[in-house]
Amino acid sequence: MKIAKVLKVIDQGWVQKPEGFRVHFQKKTDLEIITDFVPGTDDAPFDSDVTAWRTAWKLYQSTQSEHPDFGQGKLINIYVVDAAGNPVKYYATNRHEVFNPNKV
């Protein structure tokens, strides 16, 4: 097998390189649960999972406050996904993490 082919196999089978990251969260209202992303699916995703996880954590922290803007809905199931929408492992623990988990 040629080296180029071997490298291709390694790239496809070993560590994957995501194209970008988004913060996934759900907003709980009286009637329904709305799923949203930061940045939105129409915008360019974050190029850094560090930035994405930091944003997720700040978002989670904001749900702990008693700010009047969060009175209508509570943000739940906050985690980072890649550009394709698959959950991304938290880089610090190398495990899937969810901030403010809430079974829907």
Place this chain on the structure above:
Amino acid sequence: MVDQFPKLIKIKDVLTLYGQDLVQSMFFLVVGLIAIRLIIKLFKRTLSKITPNVPLVSAISNTIYVILLVTVITTALVPIGLDTRNVLRFLIIISLVTVALIIIFRPYIPSLPFKVGNTIKTGELLGKVESTTFLNTRMRTFDGKTVWIPNSKILNDYMINYHLTPSRRVNLDVRIRYDQDLMKAKQVLEAIMIEDPRTLAKPRPIVYVTHLLEDCVTIGGRCWVDNLKYWRVRCDLLEKTKLRFDNEGIAFAYPQRDVHVYNKTKLVEDAPIKASCAVPKDDDFEDMQ
């Protein structure tokens, strides 16, 4: 003083004849120059809002400035009685001669190895070039300071231009203890670099064992990133390395030296302390000299 009278009378005659025209001409010139200054300032501000390309804005503004300047000078010379066509011809000849001289002597003129908008490092200063003149270069450092550097200093010192190459290498040098799993450390470090979307696939990220020091093994991760993303990628990779190594149970090394004392005889408690705390006398210094 008496000798000066004929000259003064001559000046008076000239002023009487052409004074009004001269004043008119000077008025056009001064007003024209002020107007050009305002127009160019306004134009630059408007153009900067349309395009963020600083060199392009600068080039267009300079061209318009020259055209307006020629127009104002020509207009100012008309009241004196000079023929506009001759003035224009004269200015065109001067311009062409200047351009020709620049083309001929350009290889011999020391030029600055950067353009406006480039990120450079000269001496200890790192920042973005905002403008250049014949005498100095204005640079904005990344901590918000504006620095004017003499061009002579830039030309006589080393200088790094980060815009000439599109990518840059990130070095991640990590020191681990000898009793740690070296292969696991290499694998984790390589995975951290590969899984970052900003690291380039070619050249591939790679990990070397760079040193076997007396207190640690040094492994060096090498990956390439776009020049503009260098700083953030480096910081993110360092953070991930620290956290992932902690999570994987790979201990970092810190400078240390183990001292093993093998002593067959029993130590007398007072004797070594007295010896180590002994204050040297003056005679001791004389002996040393």
